Amino acid sequence: MTSSSPLHILVIEDNPDLAANVCDFLEAKGHAVDVAGDGLTGLHLAVTQNYDAIVLDIVLPGMDGLTLCRKFREEAMRTTPVLMLTARDALDDRVAGLECGADDYVLKPFALRELEARLKALVRRASSAVTPSVLRVGDLEYDPALIRVRRGTRTITLPPIPLKLLETLMRAAPRVVRREELERAVWGDAPPDSDALRAHLHVVRAAIDGAGEPPLIHTLRGVGYRMMAPDAL
Template identity: 45%
Template sequence: QGSDVPILMLTARDQLEDKLEGFQMGTDDYLVKPFDMPELAARLMAMVRRQRGELAANRLQVADLVLDAGTFEVMRANQVISLSPTCFRILKILMRESPRLVTRESLEQELWGDTPPDSDTLRSHLYKLRQAIDKPFDTALLQTIPGQGFKLAVMR
């Protein structure tokens, strides 16, 4: 429990109750003996593909800025960047939507639901985020589009 290693249960027990118990215990797939080796190989390859897809889904990248949602790590130009939890969430939203524009309203809705704090709160977090991900670097990525919203993209 708590591990992300895929589990394939190989067993002679073929009753539905046995299979359900195996899945309840955390197995990802269940194969009853006797089985053919090509079927075992196909099931293992499918598990590896799913595992890789999940790992890739945790990683977002815009230019040289990388966010790993699984480890809560942010890097730019191979430098680790420390962010507050709220700045991390804002960055994740902007990276997920990049290069599309994210309106202030949709950003506030995703961050705080129907009860957003005062307007200076978001502005303050965006200022801190900009200081962390843009100021130390040659190219700014976080863009404010007046009256429209924000986006994360390489400026042309």
């Protein structure tokens, strides 16, 4: 799919004015848009139709966006990119959305042009070919061809953006990767707000280093991040 290809997008948003504005803008850009005003209807459409991307609000009647996203990923086993909308600016809320399976988020209020650009970027990443070589750091293994991450006997599931950050760190290991380099690897020349990288890295750390194993991801404050096996320290 090219950057100019029209997308089929599901917008799950209970604010009718905001939903109408998003729908009108995206349709004017040539995209096909379906709208659901509550979580139950949104989940039904998400699992019964084939969308290129989903725009999902967190606060919804019937079923909140976090629960919807978790069910969509874990029960329906769907991999459609999900862009979460939230008025909440707390880091914990953003991390919760990413841990439930959202691929990215935007904070309200947002520019409609940015929303479309984020959706295109998510779809482009989801459809792009991956490099098939298996990456290893210590007991952590990532097979891009199978999109499979394992640490020891654990199989780890990550959304696309944390997965891209993990791949970038593993390919660079044990070199230090500067913050700007990580942002460029994921978002190109248009990085989002300053907390986005931190939120996604929190998801990576919780998945990779959160089960009691020696940490593999290390922060060099004011410099960047490094992935290194414990026996290499």
